[in-house]
Amino acid sequence: xxxxxxxxxxxxxxxxxxxxxxxxxxxxxxxxxxxxxxxxxxxxxxxxxxxxxxxxxxxxxxxxxxxxxxxxxxxxxxxxxxxxxxxxxxxxxxxxxxxxxxxxxxxxxxxxxxxxxxxxxxxxxxxxxxxxxxxxxxxxxxxxxxxxxxxxxxxxxxxxxxxxxxxxxxxxxxxxxxxxxxxxxxxxxxxxxxxxxxxxxxxxxxxxxxxxxxxxxxxxxxxxxxxxxxxxxxxxxxxxxxxxxxxxxxxxxxxxxxxxxxxxxxxxxxxxxxxxxxxxxxxxxxxxxxxxxxxxxxxxxxxxxxxxxxxxxxxxxxxxxxxxxxxxxxxxxxxxxxxxxxxxxxxxxxxxxxxxxxxxxxxxxxxxxxxxxxxxxxxxxxxxxxxxxxxxx
Amino acid sequence: xxxxxxxxxxxxxxxxxxxxxxxxxxxxxxxxxxxxxxxxxxxxxxxxxxxxxxxxxxxxxxxxxxxxxxxxxxxxxxxxxxxxxxxxxxxxxxxxxxxxxxxxxxxxxxxxxxxxxxxxxxxxxxxxxxxxxxxxxxxxxxxxxxxxxxxxxxxxxxxxxxxxxxxxxxxxxxxxxxxxxxxxxxxxxxxxxxxxxxxxxxxxxxxxxxxxxxxxxxxxxxxxxxxxxxxxxxxxxxxxxxxxxxxxxxxxxxxxxxxxxxxxxxxxxxxxxxxxxxxxxxxxxxxxxxxxxxxxxxxxxxxxxxxxxxxxxxxxxxxxxxxxxxxxxxxxxxxxxxxxxxxxxxxxxxxxxxxxxxxxxxxxxxxxxxxxxxxxxxxxxxxxxxxxxxxxxxxxxxxxxxxxxxxxxxxxxxxxxxxxxxxxxxxxxxxxxxxxxxxxxxxxxxxxxxxxxxxxxxxxxxxxxxxxxxxxxxxxxxxxxxxxxxxxxxxxxxxxxxxxxxxxxxx
Numbered sequence: 001x002x003x004x005x006x007x008x009x010x011x012x013x014x015x016x017x018x019x020x021x022x023x024x025x026x027x028x029x030x031x032x033x034x035x036x037x038x039x040x041x042x043x044x045x046x047x048x049x050x051x052x053x054x055x056x057x058x059x060x061x062x063x064x065x066x067x068x069x070x071x072x073x074x075x076x077x078x079x080x081x082x083x084x085x086x087x088x089x090x091x092x093x094x095x096x097x098x099x100x101x102x103x104x105x106x107x108x109x110x111x112x113x114x115x116x117x118x119x120x121x122x123x124x125x126x127x128x129x130x131x132x133x134x135x136x137x138x139x140x141x142x143x144x145x146x147x148x149x150x151x152x153x154x155x156x157x158x159x160x161x162x163x164x165x166x167x168x169x170x171x172x173x174x175x176x177x178x179x180x181x182x183x184x185x186x187x188x189x190x191x192x193x194x195x196x197x198x199x200x201x202x203x204x205x206x207x208x209x210x211x212x213x214x215x216x217x218x219x220x221x222x223x224x225x226x227x228x229x230x231x232x233x234x235x236x237x238x239x240x241x242x243x244x245x246x247x248x249x250x251x252x253x254x255x256x257x258x259x260x261x262x263x264x265x266x267x268x269x270x271x272x273x274x275x276x277x278x279x280x281x282x283x284x285x286x287x288x289x290x291x292x293x294x295x296x297x298x299x300x301x302x303x304x305x306x307x308x309x310x311x312x313x314x315x316x317x318x319x320x321x322x323x324x325x326x327x328x329x330x331x332x333x334x335x336x337x338x339x340x341x342x343x344x345x346x347x348x349x350x351x352x353x354x355x356x357x358x359x360x361x362x363x364x365x366x367x368x369x370x371x372x373x374x375x376x377x378x379x380x381x382x383x384x385x386x387x388x389x390x391x392x393x
Numbered sequence: 394x395x396x397x398x399x400x401x402x403x404x405x406x407x408x409x410x411x412x413x414x415x416x417x418x419x420x421x422x423x424x425x426x427x428x429x430x431x432x433x434x435x436x437x438x439x440x441x442x443x444x445x446x447x448x449x450x451x452x453x454x455x456x457x458x459x460x461x462x463x464x465x466x467x468x469x470x471x472x473x474x475x476x477x478x479x480x481x482x483x484x485x486x487x488x489x490x491x492x493x494x495x496x497x498x499x500x501x502x503x504x505x506x507x508x509x510x511x512x513x514x515x516x517x518x519x520x521x522x523x524x525x526x527x528x529x530x531x532x533x534x535x536x537x538x539x540x541x542x543x544x545x546x547x548x549x550x551x552x553x554x555x556x557x558x559x560x561x562x563x564x565x566x567x568x569x570x571x572x573x574x575x576x577x578x579x580x581x582x583x584x585x586x587x588x589x590x591x592x593x594x595x596x597x598x599x600x601x602x603x604x605x606x607x608x609x610x611x612x613x614x615x616x617x618x619x620x621x622x623x624x625x626x627x628x629x630x631x632x633x634x635x636x637x638x639x640x641x642x643x644x645x646x647x648x649x650x651x652x653x654x655x656x657x658x659x660x661x662x663x664x665x666x667x668x669x670x671x672x673x674x675x676x677x678x679x680x681x682x683x684x685x686x687x688x689x690x691x692x693x694x695x696x697x698x699x700x701x702x703x704x705x706x707x708x709x710x711x712x713x714x715x716x717x718x719x720x721x722x723x724x725x726x727x728x729x730x731x732x733x734x735x736x737x738x739x740x741x742x743x744x745x746x747x748x749x750x751x752x753x754x755x756x757x758x759x760x761x762x763x764x765x766x767x768x769x770x771x772x773x774x775x776x777x778x779x780x781x782x783x784x785x786x787x788x789x790x791x792x793x794x795x796x797x798x799x800x801x802x803x804x805x806x807x808x809x810x811x812x813x814x815x816x817x818x819x820x821x822x823x824x825x826x827x828x829x830x831x832x833x834x835x836x837x838x839x840x841x842x843x844x845x846x847x848x849x850x851x852x853x854x855x856x857x858x859x860x861x862x863x864x865x866x867x868x869x870x871x872x873x874x875x876x877x878x879x880x881x882x883x884x885x886x887x888x889x890x891x892x893x894x895x896x897x898x899x900x
Contacts, residue, residue, distance in 0.1 A: 038885075040837030063448060068837035070883070102837050172627060177586050177618025178554055193592050194624070194631035204554060207589050209624060282623040282655060330651065332621065 025117035026080040027110060027133045027152050029101065031073045037137060039071045039079055040102040046285070046328040049338030050096035053111050056325040057098055057155045059278050059286060060109075064326060065100050080120065081110070081135070101146075103137050108146050110135065111153045166276035168289035171301035174257050174319035174342035176244050178206035179225050189219050208244075208255070214304070214317045214344045216251045223248050252349040257319065257342040259335015261292060264345060265310040269293045271339050273323040283331035287322040292341055309345055317344040423461070424472055424496040424687060427725035428657055428710060429454030430665040434643065434650045437668065439874050442881070447831045449650070452824060454664070456708050459820045459864045461749060462813075466499040470786050472688045472726055473497055476773040478754075478792045479818040480800070481807035488799050490756060492695055492792070493817045494773045495749030502681040502728060507781060509543040510604040510684055511561065513591035516575060517611020518552040519582035521647035525672055526576070529610060529644055532676025533569040536608070539680035540564040547594050548572070551587030552579025553617060561598060581617030584652065585625050592632045606638040606684055610676055612645050613653040626655045633660025638686065638725065640679050641665070644672050658710060661686050661725030686725040688786075691777035693721040695752040698769035698791075700760030700798040704753035707821060719752050726777070749817050756799030770794035770810075816865070819856050822849070823868035830875055833890060839883030841890040846876035848889055 029039050042065040048057070073079050083097040098111040117133050132149040148154055175196075184201035192198045196209035201223075208215060217223050226245045244255040254264060261267050271290040278286040291298035294316065295307050301321040307314060319342030324334035334340050429451040438445040466473040476494045483489045514533060522529055537546060546567045548559040558574045559567050569575055588609065595605035615625055629639060641653050643666035650666065657664035663682075667675035695718060697703050702716030711722040754771060769791050776787040792810050802808040809815040826849045833842035853869045856862075876887075 042835075042837065062836070067444065067446075067835055068839075070837060070839065072884075172623055173621045175585075175619040175621055175624050177583060192589060192628075192631075193596055193635050193637075194589070194628040196589070196619075196624070196628075198589070198593050204556065205586075205590060205593075207586065207619060209619065282626050 025114055025119055025133075026082050027112055027117070027135055027149070028081060028120050029073060029079040029103070030134050030136045031075055031077045031079075032136055032138050034075050036075065037073050037103055039073050040068045040107075041071070041081055042066055042068045042100040042102075043084060044098040044326070046326050046331070047094055047333070048096060048098060048111075048326050049324055049334065050094075050113060051337055052288075052323065052325045053096050053098060053113075054153050054155075056278060056286065056288075057109065057111050057153070058158050060098070060157055060326065062100075062157065063284075064286075064328070065098075068102075078120070083114070101135060103146065106146065108135065108148065109155045109157055110148070111155065112151060116151050166274055166279050166289055168274045168276065168291075169300050169302045170279060170287075170289050170322065171319050171342075172209065173340075174255050174344055175209040176207060176255060178204060179208070179244065179246070181225050181227060183222060183224050185222050186217060186219050189215070189217065210255065210319070210344045211304075211317060214253070214315070214346060216253060216346055217246065217248060221248050247349045250349055252347050254345045254347075255343070256345075258332070258340055261335075261339060261341040263341070263343060266307065266314075266316055266343055266345065267292055267294055267341075268296070270337070271321055271323065271341060272298055278325045281331075284328040285331045286325040287340075288325060290321045290323050290339065290341075292318055292321050309347060312347050314345050314347040316346075318342065319344065422466070422498050422501055422728065423463075424498050424726050424728065425457050425663070425682075426453060426709070426723050427661045427663055427686070427727070428457075429654065430457045430663055432458065433666040433668065434648065436871060437646075439871070439878055442878055444831070444834060444875070444878055447828070447835055450828060450831055451654070452708055453710060455824050455827075456749065456820065458867070459817070461495045461497075461817050461820075463495055463497045464811075464814065466497045468788070470788070471498055471500055471779050471781070472691075472775075472777060472786075473499075474693070474773055474775045474788075474790060475811075475814070476771070476790050476792045477814060477817070478770050478794055478810040479807045479815065480794060480796055480802060481818075482801045482805065488756060488801055490701070490754040490770070490794070490799070491818060491821065492697075492752045492754050492771045492773075493749055493821075494693060494695070495817060496726060498687060498728065500687065500728065505728070505781070507541075507685045508604045509541065509545070510606055511545040511547065511595060511598055512540065512684065513547040513549060513595055513605070513607045515549045515551065515587045515591045515607060515609045515611075517582065517584075517587070517609075517613070517644075518550045518575065518577050519579055519612065519614070519616075521582060521612035521614055522645050523578045525645040525669075526578075528670070528672035529676070530569045530575050531673040532642075533575075533610065535673055535677025536680050537564045537567050537569065539677055545598075547591065549587055549590050549594075550574045550577070551583045551590075551611075552577065553581035554583050555586035555590045557590060557594065560594065582612070582614045583618035584611075584613065584615040585619035585628065586617075588625065588628055588632075592628060592635070592637060595632075595637050596635055604685065605636065606640065607632065608676075608679055609639065609641045609653075609656075610644060612647045612649060613641065613643050613656075614647070614649045615652055622652055622655060625652055626659065629656040629659040629662065633662070633724075638662065638684075640684070642667060642672075642676050642679065644668070644676075661689060661727075663725075663727060682728055686727050686780050688726040688777040689724065689780055691723040691726055691775070693723065693750065694772075694774040695719045695721070696772045696774060697754055698771055700757055700764040700768070701754045701770060702757060703771075704755050706750065706752050707824070708750040716755070721750050721752075723750075723777075751817075751821055760798035761800055762797075764798055766795055766797045766800070767793060768798075770798075816860065816862060819860075819862075819865055820868070822852070823865065823872065827868075827872050827875060829890060830872070830879070834879050838890075839879050840885035840888045842879050843876050843883065843887035844889045846872050847887045 031037050044064055045066040071079050081099055096113045100107055100109050132151040134149045136147045138145055180203055186201055188200040190198050191212055196207050197215055199206040223246050227243055242258045246253045256263050271292045273288040273290040278288045281287050291300050294305055299305055299318055301318055304317045307316050320340050322340050324338040327334055432451055432454040435445050435449050463475050474494050474496055479491050481489045544564055545561045546564055547561055548567055549557050558572055591607045639662040641657055641664045643650060643653050648666055653664055656662055665675055703719045706712040706719055709721045712719055714720050772789050772791040774789040778785055796808050826845050830842040830845040
């Protein structure tokens with residue numbers, strides 16, 4: 001691998017000049033014609049989940065690709081299709097990439113895995129490993145044909161319009177703000193217009209976006225708030241952007257969002273994504289609804305189950321459960337293998353758990369069980385954690 | 394060719410007494426749709442030498458910068474519809490038949506009697522507005538000064554968190570220049586918290602629900618607290634559901650339009666952006682323009698006459714239907730700022746022009762022989778709720794085509810049903826030209842993208858010789874600026890594009 005042509009992807013017009021260096025792993029266009037050709041490249045505008053890319057790229061649309069970068073390529077020349085995320089200043093280079101490559105009026109949608117590619121010589125022969133990643137250009141007379149090596153996947157963009165719709169449930173993310181670590185007295189708890197809870201406390205107003213039935217605290221109570229580090233004398237800073245813990249002397253609520261499942265003692269394996277066409281979230285990312293394995297059951301987004309979590313019975317609500325096929329630039333990143341799972345876990349607090357005779361607000365163990373829900377995902381047997389409110393999540 | 398028939402279908406009395414409904418007298422002031430009110434952010438990117446993404450070229454915003462010279466608003470209702478027709482050869486051969494409808498009103502901010510409003514002003518005090526804070530505070534000062542004594546103001550600031558600075562105060566009790574909270578500069582930008590506090594306050598104030606509105610002023614970035622776009626947009630939708638309108642003014646060089654644009658698509662929200670010296674004027678103008686809609690829940694049905702089918706729709710974000718007719722849904726219509734093309738305000742610029750909606754009409758194959766010239770082309774059926782009277786208003790207006798369906802005019806000049814008010818069709822052509830150029834560039838055809846501008850140059854010249862219109866002049870500047878920016882990264886010579894579905898005006 002050589003840094004010789006780093007930065008090539010940022011130049012709007014480039015004649016590939018001869019030099020003695022090989023190119024770093026990349027697919028390449030090899031001009032086999034006797035004419036100078038123009039090559040236009042549009043890289044995908046976001047981060048694809050590599051496992052899903054071959055199956056999902058057909059659902060991408062033109063809007064999922066960035067602006068065109070145009071190159072001039074002399075007869076016999078080689079143009080590496082250099083992924084901009086392999087630039088030295090990009091902290092997390094992608095392991096796979098996709099681009100629309102156009103020569104003349106003919107274009108191909110390509111995808112590849114960097115792991116599977118070899119260095120390519122400046123003057124590649126037609127044989128050998130490097131030819132497997134070649135996009136060779138032949139023909140002429142104003143029209144060109146491409147021959148694609150087998151390390152390069154090709155696809156056509158068909159978007160979601162002609163695909164069967166995904167009817168699996170999609171839930172809004174669990175979220176919170178305005179709750180600094182420490183102890184607060186709840187002056188008021190009410191459901192906001194968007195279904196999130198509005199919490200007035202001594203330090204201001206906080207917001208928690210979970211179904212009201214999953215928030216076991218009411219006005220007048222003193223609650224303790226902590227982030228990822230947990231409760232204790234050192235838990236003064238809220239570093240837990242993805243974890244929030246709230247407890248009083250009887251009950252504890254733990255909220256988790258984003259990557260990482262199994263998490264917090266919940267779950268027994270990797271989620272399973274639906275096989276339908278992905279749906280687009282409000283940020284423009286493509287997501288597949290998924291189900292999370294909890295206690296031998298595959299549980300959908302918006303569902304609530306009773307499960308034993310770290311030796312104690314808990315009510316567990318699943319917010320988002322989805323696999324992200326493409327995170328568009330500027331959207332929230334997904335975790336490993338593209339899964340995002342949000343959890344709300346209600347249990348007896350540690351102090352309460354030590355006193356088993358007292359009613360902890362969590363019913364006796366019934367093993368793992370999915371609770372009955374109505375169409376909106378509300379629990380038909382639960383009267384809600386906040387008196388009289390109805391979930392709008 | 395003129396309008397063929399005009400009659401009110403019905404005046405449905407949803408509430409109130411019909412005797413109390415006094416149709417406004419004549420006059421013509423533009424009326425703008427909910428949604429984007431300008432394309433200032435797009436223009437700013439171009440001026441900076443950057444080619445904006447295709448999706449950032451907002452159709453509603455572009456059209457809203459155009460004042461349409463319209464007939465007098467003497468239809469007898471608060472909002473009058475003016476449908477028109479244009480027929481032209483296409484740039485790339487064929488026939489281009491386009492229906493258009495614009496709106497105006499005889500009501501003015503001065504003549505209007507509106508109910509009191511509880512306005513929640515949500516101000517961004519993050520680092521992203523630090524450099525424009527003085528202008529921002531001046532704007533809020535002007536806004537509060539333009540409110541009526543019976544209005545109420547809740548002032549909320551957001552940065553690392555959000556805080557209510559004034560709660561339901563009389564306008565005179567809010568002096569922005571003296572509030573330390575507006576001088577603070579915080580690292581974070583808790584947009585959700587600020588908006589959620591505003592929605593909560595307005596919902597809690599039950600008296601305000603009939604006239605509760607949020608004005609969000611800032612860079613509209615969500616970097617602290619709840620940052621999920623989904624949650625923020627859902628909050629905007631929930632506010633709309635509660636009857637709370639929203640006006641957004643994006644300010645400063647750090648303004649991030651993505652979330653603001655998504656919020657502006659909810660209910661009767663409006664979106665404008667402003668930079669530098671224009672910030673105070675644009676913010677203050679919201680007191681008259683976007684606070685209370687003139688009409689809500691508007692449905693405009695474009696029903697093609699026999700011999701035509703309805704096709705593509707431009708200029709409205711919610712359309713449904715097919716060849717037999719298209720229903721355009723417009724959640725809110727607001728008082729515009731302009732009386733015509735020459736009326737360009739120093740403070741608010743070309744914003745508040747009004748624009749309108751277009752529906753492509755496709756002549757059927759044998760219609761020319763079967764129907765002939767001078768027959769009806771389409772009907773515009775309007776229904777909306779008059780916000781001030783609460784009445785449901787319905788009426789319809791039809792338009793004839795002087796040519797047979799599908800017939801092109803003899804010369805390379807369009808056939809208009811109302812040539813004195815034909816500017817919207819040129820406006821549409823300018824939008825199509827910029828949109829095509831952006832798409833061609835994005836797809837790697839920089840030579841064709843520049844070719845679109847070349848192709849339009851003569852058309853603009855002919856049009857401006859005849860009409861000398863400030864808005865079309867500004868459109869041409871935009872198109873030629875785009876060509877110049879594209880040319881910087883393209884060594885090929887401009888060539889005509891292979892496909893352009895636009896009307897040929899004078900070339």
